[in-house]
Amino acid sequence: MRTDFFLLHLFLLLFFSGCDMFEAHPYDAYVRGEKNINEKQIAKLEEQLKDASTFRFAFISDTQRWYDETEDVVKHINAREDVDFVVHGGDISDFGATHEFTMQRDILHNFTMPWVTLLGNHDCLGTGEHVYKEIFGNPNFSFQAGNTLFICLNTNALEYDYSEPVPDFEFLENLMTELPEHIKRTIVVMHAPPFDSVFNNNVAKVFQMYLKNFPGLMFCLHGHLHQYTVSDLFQDGILYFQTPNVGKRSYLLFTINEEGYEYEVVEF
């Protein structure tokens, strides 16, 4: 009888303490906790940097399955106290499994400054893209830091097999027509760079032409290949900076001022 009682007790304990541990499927797309994060973070960011002519942001990327390193980078950037916001270049999940997104979200949420996250190719696997949209929002988005426009784009064309326009030129056209007058400079962020196998390379040059139509295109940022690189991809003077994956324990730090920009590779 005592064994019965013990088992019943254990059963009830597991039932009530472990509600998060009941999972229909690793790809069930059941999102607990905060959703629509990019929109909320952008509202905060734009408010804080409304009149800023100088600001500093960190660019991290490819944090998939490097949970310990992601925790470390959050602590490190918070401790600096000189970073205005953080941009994550995508691949927050490795397999597209739902819990990967929520684990990463809960780590990144410890940033004391605003942060936004792009969609990576790994984030598209299985039901991953649905989960990304639920937690972060639309994979194409933009925000303003003072007079600088940030365009964040889904460039993972291979994942869509031409079923959706990637990159989305209509999004860029709409953005261009609705551009506020005070925007003087533009920075473009993406996960996979042009000429990568994930990118729709048939439109790589068209893509670059569209980007150069935006006022004062400064440079482009990407992740994906897990290394630090600076390349003039189109031989036209527009640099593409790549930040390493978080597992390399380094990130890019950009300071934008009235004259232009400075950057450094920070190791942590």
Added chain:
Amino acid sequence: MSMKWLNFKMLLVGISLLYTFPLTAQSTIVDIGPKDTLYNSDYQYRLDKYQRQWNRLIPMHTVFQYAGGMGLISVGAGWTYGKNKQWETDVLFGYIPKYSSDKIKITMTLKQNYIPWKVPLKHNWTLEPLECGLYFNTVFSDEFWTSEPDRYPKGYYGFSTRVRTHIFVGQRIRMNIPEKYRKLAKSITAFYEISSCDLYIVSAFTNHLKLDDYLRLSFGLKFQIF
């Protein structure tokens, strides 16, 4: 096109595996003496043998399971076998609600259980202090693939989004239904299982994760029909 075919192939492999388990594990067919003493004709003898063979494929128990990565609710059937009935093979079909994705999904699970010990308790109760095993789960949905579609460079991701391998340990308690109360089952077993799947295990290996980041809980009921 190739996706549909893969689904079908998985189903075939699953079903054929299921049929081989009980056949190989059970003792040989009881052969009832020389045929001419018991049967009127060769036909009668062969018919009887034929029916006995197919009868052995009738599932011996039904299972209902909640969670565990095989669907929110799964329903299945299985076979109990082995000298001490320590082996069980189940096939389950589960249902994943839509949640934030674009459609509901059906999954299929092939599950192998090992129950090494049975501890008789008072009255009609039996404790099975350890149950362990593994299961393979596949999802019927075209957003998943078994091997990467051709559009990817070879070995780009190097894993299957569709097929998951889970390992589990659990405990069970069985209540034998006294014969006079029996309706459909001779015993009912309640169990819980703690499981993890391949994706979670590789994540836990290289990080300091909390237990509930990679362990999953499920429980269920088994009705032993015969």
